[in-house]
Amino acid sequence: MTRRTRTALGTTALCGALLLATAACGSSSASGPTAAQAGTDLQTDFTSALKAYSVTGPIAHKPPYTTISDASKDVPCGSGKATRVYTAEQRVPWTGLPDPASMHTEVQTAAAWFRQYQDDLKAKNEDGPDKVSFGLISDKRHAHVVIVATRAPNLMTLTFNGTSDCLRTS
Structure with missing residues (x-):
């Protein structure tokens, strides 16, 4: 050559x-997905998981959950990108003060229904006595989920929060 x-x-x-x-x-x-696509995934995942969770676990007759934010709106996160947030809450009547073991069981039972997600090893999980939290992550869904149980006399409150990554808007 x-x-x-x-x-x-x-x-x-x-x-x-x-x-x-x-x-x-x-x-x-x-x-990659847009924030809107990730929001739709969060809606699908939460609807499915919360429906399944509401009829399973140690608490047989759970009250309905309330959707606080349905992941339908962009939340700016910089550089012209946005995130989507899904938040739901369930207030479970309790006799006396909920114990941390029961709170932990409920959080873990709920987490099992988020099948597209894995344990978030970077999450700062809490384990009582007044608050139990557990974090999940899905690279495929570009989202994080945190399930939190808090206690008060005669009440356990479960909060489900899902946040997409900071993603493009179009």
């Missing part, structure tokens, strides 16, 4: 690599 051929091949290879890099960089800004 002559020096001229090697130079031409090297230039062609370099141009090809630059073209691929440019295409990859151009497509990465538009890849």
